[in-house]
Amino acid sequence: MKRRLLLLIFLAIAIPFAANAQFEKLKDSVIQLYGVVMTADSLKAIPSVTVMIKGQNRGTITNEQGVFSIVVMKGDIVEFTSIGYKPKLATIPRDLEGNQYSLLQLMVTDTMYLPATVIKPRPTKEQFERDFVNVSIPDDDIEIARKNTDESKRRVLARTLPRDGTESSNMFLRNNAQRYYYSGQAPPQNIFNPAAWSEFIKAWKRGDFKNQN
Numbered sequence: 001m002k003r004r005l006l007l008l009i010f011l012a013i014a015i016p017f018a019a020n021a022q023f024e025k026l027k028d029s030v031i032q033l034y035g036v037v038m039t040a041d042s043l044k045a046i047p048s049v050t051v052m053i054k055g056q057n058r059g060t061i062t063n064e065q066g067v068f069s070i071v072v073m074k075g076d077i078v079e080f081t082s083i084g085y086k087p088k089l090a091t092i093p094r095d096l097e098g099n100q101y102s103l104l105q106l107m108v109t110d111t112m113y114l115p116a117t118v119i120k121p122r123p124t125k126e127q128f129e130r131d132f133v134n135v136s137i138p139d140d141d142i143e144i145a146r147k148n149t150d151e152s153k154r155r156v157l158a159r160t161l162p163r164d165g166t167e168s169s170n171m172f173l174r175n176n177a178q179r180y181y182y183s184g185q186a187p188p189q190n191i192f193n194p195a196a197w198s199e200f201i202k203a204w205k206r207g208d209f210k211n212q213n
Contacts, residue, residue: 028099029074031092035103037066037080046107049082054089086110155208
């Protein structure tokens, strides 16, 4: 019993010291990395360079002056990437003293050679005139808006497009209100309604019934 008690007392004393030592070791391994990314040939700052810790989903980007700052660990590998430049790797030394480290990273332009483009004229003047006249020019915003607001197209869209929730609920409420209004009596027949006949004739002249076939 006494041995167990002594063991518990020893563990209660030793564990905080071990945890504190581990924390101090981890704290000593954390480095605040500052740096500037510049071009190797002209020493100009490169903005928006991606600065990533290799093997980790953590990083930052440089500002307009090419300056960056990120927290790393001793021994980490920092990768610098940017469009138009070759990627670069920088290793944080393990034997650093202190918790700050500055870095000047130079990047080399990555030259990309595209295939040559050869511009050839039309063989004859007649062929140029024919192609110029028959070229298909896409509609601009004004022409697209004009076509979308055309009356015939709006009628087609009104018959084919499904109703949204607001339109469906309004139609349901109107039908219910009309049914309740004529509850207990026969609803009027539009066959004797001059206004209904007028709308029918207008729809017939517009060709609404023909478009439905």
